[in-house]
Amino acid sequence: MMKSLIQWKLAWHAKRILVRYKPTIVAITGSVGKTSTRNAIAAVLGAKFRVRSPEENYNNEFGVPLTIIGAKSPGTSVFGWSRVLLRAARLWLFNDATYPNTLVLEYGLQRPGDILHLCRLARPDVGVLTSISPVHVEAFGSIARLIEEKGEIVKNVGIDGLVVVNGDDANVATIKETRAHDRHGNATKISTFGFGETCDVRAENYRVETDPASTHFDLVIDEQRVPIVLSDLLGRGQVYAALAAAAVGTHFGLTIDEIVAGLANLKPQAGRMRPIPGIKGTLLLDDSYNAAPASMAAALEVLRCFEPPEEARRVAVFGKMGELGRYSVDEHRLLGIRVAEVADLLVCVGEEARDIRRGAIEAGMDENAIQSFVNPVEAGRWLDFNSKKGDVILVKGSQSARMEKAVKDLMAEPLRAPELLVRQYGKWLET
Numbered sequence: 060m061m062k063s064l065i066q067w068k069l070a071w072h073a074k075r076i077l078v079r080y081k082p083t084i085v086a087i088t089g090s091v092g093k094t095s096t097r098n099a100i101a102a103v104l105g106a107k108f109r110v111r112s113p114e115e116n117y118n119n120e121f122g123v124p125l126t127i128i129g130a131k132s133p134g135t136s137v138f139g140w141s142r143v144l145l146r147a148a149r150l151w152l153f154n155d156a157t158y159p160n161t162l163v164l165e166y167g168l169q170r171p172g173d174i175l176h177l178c179r180l181a182r183p184d185v186g187v188l189t190s191i192s193p194v195h196v197e198a199f200g201s202i203a204r205l206i207e208e209k210g211e212i213v214k215n216v217g218i219d220g221l222v223v224v225n226g227d228d229a230n231v232a233t234i235k236e237t238r239a240h241d242r243h244g245n246a247t248k249i250s251t252f253g254f255g256e257t258c259d260v261r262a263e264n265y266r267v268e269t270d271p272a273s274t275h276f277d278l279v280i281d282e283q284r285v286p287i288v289l290s291d292l293l294g295r296g297q298v299y300a301a302l303a304a305a306a307v308g309t310h311f312g313l314t315i316d317e318i319v320a321g322l323a324n325l326k327p328q329a330g331r332m333r334p335i336p337g338i339k340g341t342l343l344l345d346d347s348y349n350a351a352p353a354s355m356a357a358a359l360e361v362l363r364c365f366e367p368p369e370e371a372r373r374v375a376v377f378g379k380m381g382e383l384g385r386y387s388v389d390e391h392r393l394l395g396i397r398v399a400e401v402a403d404l405l406v407c408v409g410e411e412a413r414d415i416r417r418g419a420i421e422a423g424m425d426e427n428a429i430q431s432f433v434n435p436v437e438a439g440r441w442l443d444f445n446s447k448k449g450d451v452i453l454v455k456g457s458q459s460a461r462m463e464k465a466v467k468d469l470m471a472e473p474l475r476a477p478e479l480l481v482r483q484y485g486k487w488l489e490t
Contacts, residue, residue, distance in 0.1 A: 065140055069124035070180055072147035076127055077181060079151045080158045083108075084181050085307060088166040088174060088212045089189025089225075091354040092296050093118065095331055096189050099304035101163045103321035107313060111159040118167030123177055126164060134485070166212060170198045174208055178215035185310065186216040187223040187303050191230035192353040197384035202230070210234035216247050221310045223303055226251030226258040250310065252302035254295075260306040262298050267364040272334040274298060278305055283315045291327040291334060293344070294361040296354065301325070330463060330481035332361060336471040340448035343469055346455040347462035348481050350380045352390045355455060356397060362453045363401045371449030372403035376438060376465055378456020379411035387411065392418035399424040402453075407431045408438045409460055435461055439468025458482075461490075 077084075085104070087097050094116065101112040113126045125132060128147045133139020150158065166177045191202075191209050199205045214237050216222050222238050225231045238247040252260040262276040263284075274289040276298050289297050301322050308318045327333045330348030337343040342365075346358050355377070362373050375398050383390050391411060395418020398405050405428060407416045416429050432438040435456075442465070446452065452469060456462035463480045467473055477483045 065144075066120050068144055069121065069128070069147070072144060072151065073124035073127040073180060075151040076147065076158075079154075080160075082159055083161045083184045083311075085161065085163045085185040085187065086166050086178070086181065086183035086212060087164070087187040087189065087303075088168065088209060089187075090192040090194040090209075091349075091351050091357075092189040092299055093165050093167070094328065094348075095296060095300035096187060096303045097163055097165045098328065099300040099322065099325060100187070100307050102324045103304040103308040103313065103318050104161055104163065104311065105324075106317050106321050107311065108161040109157075109159040110161045110163060112163035113165060116165075116167075118165040119169070119173070120176060120180075123164055123166070123180060127162065127181065168208060171204075171208060174211040175215070178211060183212065183216050184220045185223060185307055186212040186220070187307065188212060188225065188231055188234075189299065189303065190225050190228045190353055192351050193383050193386045193390065194351040194380075196386060197382045200384070202386075206230050206234060210237050213238045213247075218245065218247055220247055221307070222247050222249045223306045223310075224249065224251055225253055225299065225303075226261075227253035227255050248310075250306040252299065252306045254298075258302075260302050260309065262302055265295070265298060267293055267361060269365050278302070278315070278319070280305060280309060280315055285315055285319055287319065287322060289322070289325060292325060293332045293334065293364075294357055296332065296357050297325075329479060332358065333479065335466070335479055337446070337450075337452060337469045338443065338471055339446050339450075341446050341450040341452055341469065343466060344451065344453040345463070345466045345480065346453065347466055348458070350378070350455050350457045350460070352380060352383075352394065355380065355394050358453055358455050359397050359401045362451065365451040367451050368449040371447055371451070373401060374404045374406065374442070374446070374450055374452040375402040376406040376408065376442065376452060376454045376462070377412060377415055378408040378435065378460025378462045381457035381459050388414050391415050392421070395419035395424075396422040398422075403428060405429045406438050406442065408435050408456065408462065408465070409433070435463075435465040436468070439465035443468055 104110050117126050130143045240246050251258045261279050265276040278287050305318045333345045335343040391414035395415040399419045399422035454466050467476045
């Protein structure tokens with residue numbers, strides 16, 4: 060009862076704040092890459108506007124209003140929530156000249172109706188759709204229903220706004236034409252980004268460098284082309300985020316040079332393919348924030364780019380991919396098949412990961428090159444003893460797999476865990 064009351068009050072105040080200040084709203088959703096895209100867009104637009112984006116994973120019915128208010132969750136503190144609501148009331152009762160003129164928000168999806176609810180709370184002027192894969196499909200029953208739900212962000216962008224979509228994603232392509240139309244049949248403007256030749260904003264000459272760790276590509280907008288280097292940011296996922304940011308920046312009148320300058324400010328994020336020095340001269344690729352079939356495949360693509368020295372190995376340490384419903388067994392098995400093509404050693408964590416092991420064996424991986432553990436702590440301890448100098452160790456799994464615990468065991472500087480790893484606070488440290 061109390062939770063529902065606080066949620067209602069947060070939304071009530073947030074709507075009034077939006078009415079008073081009328082900020083431009085850029086909203087991002089998708090199965091993977093939401094946070095990286097959000098950060099890239101905020102970095103690009105920050106050169107020209109007063110931008111606010113969530114400091115944490117604030118992407119639901121509590122997080123979005125908290126971002127609009129500019130407050131952090133006080134957890135279970137009644138007095139803390141009272142202070143948040145008081146702050147919110149002051150914002151819409153009294154003018155604050157420092158309030159941001161641009162909000163870059165992330166819209167998450169757990170159950171049917173979530174995206175529509177958030178769009179009604181804060182209707183996007185720009186809606187960004189990163190990709191769609193079978194994440195959260197457990198709550199929807201089918202990928203088709205999931206696509207329909209994600210498409211709500213496309214439908215709810217105003218006719219004068221912009222829809223930005225991943226032009227390489229076949230599932231996204233099915234909902235491009237669901238965008239809003241006015242009474243004359245004119246549709247909301249759409250911009251596509253990706254690696255494909257037909258994308259409005261695209262990447263060419265993509266490559267990953269391993270020393271130093273960086274991603275390189277040419278940003279192409281219309282007839283303009285400029286080289287981009289993303290330092291300590293690895294893989295196509297980071298490129299997609301940069302391309303989406305460039306599409307949004309172009310819509311708001313930024314030059315390509317201003318976009319490049321904004322992207323230069325991007326920093327690696329905890330748990331999102333972050334390179335971290337490991338024990339015994341190993342390199343950790345910490346991608347432990349979350350996992351989905353598409354992001355797992357992208358992570359393996361990055362691991363493939365590394366060529367460890369003689370005797371060293373590519374190591375994939377994988378926990379489960381959550382909320383896949385009836386697709387779970389097949390997707391984990393397919394992941395195992397991909398692992399066999401890339402990794403020299405596979406470490407599986409948790410019960411669901413048994414299907415990763417099965418797929419890898421079916422694809423010809425030696426059973427002696429596969430280890431299985433009940434939890435990430437056991438996996439980390441085994442790797443602590445069995446890793447070799449020069450090993451490149453990719454660690455990834457869904458949030459519930461808690462794969463950051465394995466990363467912490469393998470860090471060369473474990474005291475830096477609060478600075479570098481995800482979920483290093485509050486309740487997460489107790490479980």
